[in-house]
Amino acid sequence: MPASQIIVGALLVLVLGWFGGNTIIRQIKAFTDGSNHFQLPLLVRLSRFYSGIIMLVLGGMLFWGLMFLEVPAQNLADLRDLADERGTEFKFTPEQRSFASTYAKFWLAFLALLFSMVCSSSLDAIFTWNCQRKKNVKSWKPAVCEANGEIQIPRSENNSASREYWGDGLFPPN
Numbered sequence: 001m002p003a004s005q006i007i008v009g010a011l012l013v014l015v016l017g018w019f020g021g022n023t024i025i026r027q028i029k030a031f032t033d034g035s036n037h038f039q040l041p042l043l044v045r046l047s048r049f050y051s052g053i054i055m056l057v058l059g060g061m062l063f064w065g066l067m068f069l070e071v072p073a074q075n076l077a078d079l080r081d082l083a084d085e086r087g088t089e090f091k092f093t094p095e096q097r098s099f100a101s102t103y104a105k106f107w108l109a110f111l112a113l114l115f116s117m118v119c120s121s122s123l124d125a126i127f128t129w130n131c132q133r134k135k136n137v138k139s140w141k142p143a144v145c146e147a148n149g150e151i152q153i154p155r156s157e158n159n160s161a162s163r164e165y166w167g168d169g170l171f172p173p174n
Helices: 003-033 042-086 094-139
Strands: none
Touching (some): 003 042
């Protein structure tokens, strides 16, 4: 296995482990403190907790794959390439076929978990956005400009300059 593959794989394992562990620890603290951690609903907390667990599992799977599966898989690929160069058909032994099947299932499971983490992160983003939107809509109160009768958003710390004026006043800002 090339040194660059080892370095990148080790960095990925460390990053996944650190982010996953940090996410789990923060969510456990938020659950046990009884405090309303950034005033996020339970679905956001559970989504982040699940993402942290999946990150740790992915890091473990990546470590396992790099340490124990890559070298035999590379040897099998080299044997197949050698047979292709000679122009002969490569026949798997039962052990090789079993390993190739296990290797394929391992990486399919890895990709399925990765997709699950992406979906969980997407749900987290949607839940967080929805929570923030509900807070903004509840605290939003239009003000009428005395000069021309148009509705404007009142200036406050939460409003950016881009949302200072929003047209004819039919719909609140997003």
